[in-house]
Amino acid sequence: MSINKLAGSKPITNKREDILKAALSLFAERGYDATTVPTIADKAQVGAGTIYRYFENKEVLVNSLFQECVRLLSATLLTNMPNNDRTMREQFHHIFVQMSQFANHHDKALAFIDSHSSARYLDESSVTMFQDFLDILRDFIERGKQQQIICPMPSDVLIAIVYGALIKLFKVIKTGVVEETPDLLLAAEECCWNAVRVH
Amino acid sequence: MSINKLAGSKPITNKREDILKAALSLFAERGYDATTVPTIADKAQVGAGTIYRYFENKEVLVNSLFQECVRLLSATLLTNMPNNDRTMREQFHHIFVQMSQFANHHDKALAFIDSHSSARYLDESSVTMFQDFLDILRDFIERGKQQQIICPMPSDVLIAIVYGALIKLFKVIKTGVVEETPDLLLAAEECCWNAVRVH
Amino acid sequence: MSINKLAGSKPITNKREDILKAALSLFAERGYDATTVPTIADKAQVGAGTIYRYFENKEVLVNSLFQECVRLLSATLLTNMPNNDRTMREQFHHIFVQMSQFANHHDKALAFIDSHSSARYLDESSVTMFQDFLDILRDFIERGKQQQIICPMPSDVLIAIVYGALIKLFKVIKTGVVEETPDLLLAAEECCWNAVRVH
Amino acid sequence: MSINKLAGSKPITNKREDILKAALSLFAERGYDATTVPTIADKAQVGAGTIYRYFENKEVLVNSLFQECVRLLSATLLTNMPNNDRTMREQFHHIFVQMSQFANHHDKALAFIDSHSSARYLDESSVTMFQDFLDILRDFIERGKQQQIICPMPSDVLIAIVYGALIKLFKVIKTGVVEETPDLLLAAEECCWNAVRVH
DNA sequence: TATGAATGAGTGTTCATTCAT
């Protein structure tokens, strides 16, 4: 029996996961079109043909990966999300902290999501899932507007501002240009909050 | 005399411009790697070989285009830039308005610049030119910090927040999801300003 | 077990060999620049991409082929080369006979070697290997000069004369313009020997 | 009036000659297929289109050049050719000397002729003209055989031997590997003569 | 007459995908 198997259980190394991890890293760094399937196979330490056992083709792979990343991001945002008897500011703090955690724990996932979120090869399911993620922000924004704590502007505009700011913020932190300290994060969070709150 | 010529001047239809325009549109929409040279040629209504009379290869083309776009964006930002005896808020208004104008007048240039600004095929000159653009924002930010009008945070972080917000903001406006009205722009400008100013 | 396999051995049809054989035929007949890679692939009965699994590019292919041909020619010349206690004439007989055998057994190799031996795309290794072949002739010539059996002239000149004569001789025989008989070969050998020996 | 024109006469610089000269140099050095028409135009200092005023296409150009070179070589060989009351040896001396002169006076013509004499793009007229040149050697050889001064072998074989030797000989001299002195030429001539004469 | 910008068919090469093992 293979050393990789325990009787009746899953293999210790999961090839599907290896492939997704390799693809994430490469898609995030070079983009979908500049990443070849054999390169993914090399990085995942599997044969090129093996990728086609788990994903019908390259487009299915990128959609699977996108959905997995977005699902995880949404799940992260929703984890322990304070309910509505907490202040909007506390809820925003939660969003910011969870985004930050996601950026830290899933190395290139945020960059991958952002750079691929309007790609021509995303299928309906991927687009929907990304909208579902944005809807988490939208819900927050709209509740804030109802409570007259967040600016009375079209939600899409407010989402764009805060999402755009967060994406570039975590990107610049990731590059190491600035040191990530608790104080810095708190200050940046305050900036983003100031962008959307009523003054 | 040909209708295409004015005495002593260049031809009215400039193939180099046609190629750049077609490339901008395609690179912005599909990305560099997914855009084929023949497709650019078709859209520019020139032969495929003609592109190589004007640009040594595809990489030179994308760099030329990138530099031309960034140069124009920087020039737009600097046009009639109020000098330092105007308030920071007035200066920010100028930046915001000029960015908005650029987004309106140069259809896909902002999206192209943002999605290609950290591409592996950008040459040193392109990278420098993009840094020069960011330095316009940086100068503004740093003068604001000196005057204690802008938050005392690392400039790179503040640039990321405001640049990220602006990029996604003009993108969502461009898509037509929200109607671009003077009031909306003023409100959005205020949001972005609130993100970075001292409270 | 497949008919194409013998236990522990390579497949009976070797694609690398097929490609080299097809390339030899085409390069010899039409030259390097007039031979397209797809044409080689067709003749070798492989896909165009397959050639690039075995050779990095067309230049590597032509160099590999050149080296293989020259190595084989040198090996043929050196096979059973009589040692120095045989007369120069006997040694020359051996050279002539082996060249003739090579021309007969390796259909277009001699023409290919000659027409490509000063090509701009030959790499250092190919050039060296061809010099090594010429050095076999040079060694012979110089031993002959020492023994005052071969004309006291610059070796390069003598090599040119005898190599030039042999090349065109085997080419005309190959074309079938003249019938190759043992007598003809012996007479031609005598001609070539007379060109360089002392009278 | 142009400085290049004298009333009623030909232009001082003849573009057709310039093109042929440039083509000879490039074809001899890199071969027909590796030489581009624009490169010839550059070297000839004419526009690319100009070449097509003088030659219908690239194949017509190479055939015209080939024929001009071979015609000149034949003419050189026949110049002052001693008639039949001179000895065969004297006639061979003439052939050798004239070939040597041709190699010296027409820089790359001999290399060009040899490397292109069996090219697929030569037309009937070119092939005939090259045969006519070989027939000069053939006539000499056959007269020598009749007089039992030259070996009683197929003329094609003897031609191959002496022509092959001469080609490589003048090539090695041209490269400058050996210094061309009158003595060297006389000795080399003797070698070539020994190859074909009866012993 | 001479030009060289423009062309598009054809080149060398890559890569998503298949399938025999």
Added chain:
DNA sequence: CATGAATGAACACTCATTCAT
């Protein structure tokens, strides 16, 4: 299940040739 050799369509790029000037 897993593989990677093999494929051929599609790519970036070149160049013989044309034609408006």
